[in-house]
Amino acid sequence: MTPPQDQEPELLHAFTIAANDFAGAGQVSIAVKNLLKEVGFSAQCLRRVAIVAFEAEMNVVMYGGGGGLSVYLAPALVRLVVEDQGPGIPDLDLAMQEGWSTATPEMREMGFGAGMGLPNIKRNSDRLEIHTSPGRGTKLVAEIILT
Amino acid sequence: MPVKLAQIASWLQAEVLSGHALLEREVLLAHAADMMSDVLAFSHPGSLLLTGLANPQVVRTAEVAGIRAVVFVRGKRPSEAVTLLAQEFDLPLMTTAYSMFDACGLLFAQGLRGWSLPEGRA
Ligand SMILES: Nc1ncnc2c1ncn2[C@@H]1O[C@H](COP(=O)(O)OP(=O)(O)O)[C@@H](O)[C@H]1O
Ligand SMILES: [Mg+2]
Numbered sequence: 001m002t003p004p005q006d007q008e009p010e011l012l013h014a015f016t017i018a019a020n021d022f023a024g025a026g027q028v029s030i031a032v033k034n035l036l037k038e039v040g041f042s043a044q045c046l047r048r049v050a051i052v053a054f055e056a057e058m059n060v061v062m063y064g065g066g067g068g069l070s071v072y073l074a075p076a077l078v079r080l081v082v083e084d085q086g087p088g089i090p091d092l093d094l095a096m097q098e099g100w101s102t103a104t105p106e107m108r109e110m111g112f113g114a115g116m117g118l119p120n121i122k123r124n125s126d127r128l129e130i131h132t133s134p135g136r137g138t139k140l141v142a143e144i145i146l147t
Numbered sequence: 148m149p150v151k152l153a154q155i156a157s158w159l160q161a162e163v164l165s166g167h168a169l170l171e172r173e174v175l176l177a178h179a180a181d182m183m184s185d186v187l188a189f190s191h192p193g194s195l196l197l198t199g200l201a202n203p204q205v206v207r208t209a210e211v212a213g214i215r216a217v218v219f220v221r222g223k224r225p226s227e228a229v230t231l232l233a234q235e236f237d238l239p240l241m242t243t244a245y246s247m248f249d250a251c252g253l254l255f256a257q258g259l260r261g262w263s264l265p266e267g268r269a
Contacts, residue, residue, distance in 0.1 A: 022202075023203055023228075024203075025203075025204065025207075026203065026204055026207035026208070027207070029207070029211060030207055030211070033210070043192070047192065047211070047212065047213055050210075050211040051211055051212070054208070054211045055184065055187065058204075108182075110183075110200070110202055111181060111182055111183035111184075111198075111200045111202065111204055111205065111208070112183055112184060112204070113182075114182040114184045114185060116182070116184035116185065116188055117184055119188075120184055120187050120188050123188070
């Protein structure tokens with residue numbers, strides 16, 4: 001029998017993330033959480049997926065000029081693919097450092113821009129890939145193993 | 148230490164803004180932050196969140212992080228839209244006139260703890 005990890009995840013849902021919609025920002029991640037709640041796995045996994053989705057969604061709203069978030073599901077794995085066609089991240093190593101941020105004062109007033117988003121995403125993912133280049137946008141692929 | 152929300156409201160002389168029917172709910176520990184990434188990184192599920200921010204992201208962050216109730220400090224009041232969002236998530240909201248420091252100090256003095264102390268995590 002093939003271990004469940006080897007099964008290619010299937011697309012469950014693709015969401016659109018609106019640009020600069022600060023009032024609505026985060027609602028896609030709540031929808032992701034609700035979607036996966038129905039699938040039914042541990043509260044701890046659900047929380048990790050929701051945190052990854054939420055931080056990634058905030059980045060797409062704040063910096064990416066809008067984009068998309070797709071949820072893929074395999075028996076033992078959730079994969080989130082979060083993409084935008086924004087300015088990209090010039091120095092990814094720097095951006096991954098806790099505390100590094102180009103957030104505006106308005107973004108900080110909203111409670112974001114502590115430079116902890118990407119580190120939070122990394123901490124809550126079992127596998128993380130970020131593809132980005134200046135002027136061509138950013139694609140983040142995060143996988144969470146279900147327990 | 149598990150504490151009922153009704154007790155929290157009384158200690159902080161807080162006005163309940165949403166979740167009036169949920170005040171028997173207990174919080175296990177508390178987290179104070181104005182940065183939502185800090186809540187997402189460090190708070191534990193089952194916590195009370197004290198914050199000086201009152202925007203929709205506070206409510207969404209609470210839902211994502213498993214926060215059981217939110218106290219707005221310094222008399223901060225969310226908009227009607229934020230209160231409605233909280234009702235959707237069954238998230239009790241309250242507001243206290245105390246500053247962040249004083250609100251936290253009052254709750255600590257009553258025995259509530261945060262995650263960085265062993266008693267908080269117990
Ligand atoms: N999707 C994105 N597009 C462009 N830049 C981004 C994107 N995501 C993150 N960044 C850059 O990386 C920095 C660090 O991101 P993050 O760790 O989420 O912290 P914060 O959002 O608090 O600044 C951001 O300030 C921004 O400069
Ligand atoms: Mg961020």
